[in-house]
Amino acid sequence: MGGFSNEKEIIKLQLGRDIENDFTVVRRCSWGYPQCIKSSLITNGKPFPTLFWLTCPLLLKEISKLEEKGMIKTIESRLENDENFMKAYVKAHKETKDLKEQLLASLSISEWQRNAIIERGIGGIKDLKRVKCLHLQLANYMGGIKNPIGELIWKIIELQECPPNDIICDRLVNKFEK
Structure with a gap:
């Protein structure tokens, strides 16, 4: 990971912007760079319902x-037409909600803050027939949730990490260090 010891700086380079939330890295690539983080649910006193990034x-x-290529519509159609897929997706929302409740149990927060986080599903989704975006579904899966959409995406993406001769994060870090 180059000469970087500050993961917040690496993630800032990866995302191209600051991240205010506290977080922990839950998955790394073979090259040692963060692939997925678990974010705090309260940032600057405000609810933040997206747990995994x-x-x-x-x-x-x-x-x-x-x-x-329209994969969101394809998956939403599958949710409508495949009862088992939908049940597994609803279960992933529940598993995410349960994890959020565990994480919030030790925090001193108001009831409205708690409800703003717990009453929504993966990534703050209100309508469980909607996918919202594939990035958060994969992040949810990589964070350890049995998310059928995230698992499907993981299996069909062309590359799951950079090849050894073209590590994107090495380029970002080297550019920043110059």
């Missing part, structure tokens, strides 16, 4: 390609 530039790019 995808940070890997390669994965973000690969998933954007799928979204451009």
Whole structure:
């Protein structure tokens, strides 16, 4: 990971912007860079319902390609027509909600803050028939949730990490260090 010891700086380079939330890295690529983080649910006193974030530039790019090809509509159609797939997706929302409740149990927060986080599903989704975006579904899966959409996306993306001769995060770090 180059000379970087500050993961917040690496993630800032990966995302191209600051991240205010506290977080922990839940998955790394073979090259040691963060691929997915678990974010705090309260930032600056405000509820933040997205628990898992995808940070890997390669994965973000690969998933954007799928979204451009209409994969969200394809998956939403599957949710409508495949009862088992829908049940597994609803279960992933519940598993995410349960994890959020565990994380919030030790925090001193107001009831409205708690409800703003708990009453929504993966990534703050209100309507469970909607996917919202594939990035958060994959992040949810990479964070350890049995998310059938995230698992499907993981299996169909062309590249799951950078090849050894073209590590995107090495380029980002080297450019920043110059």
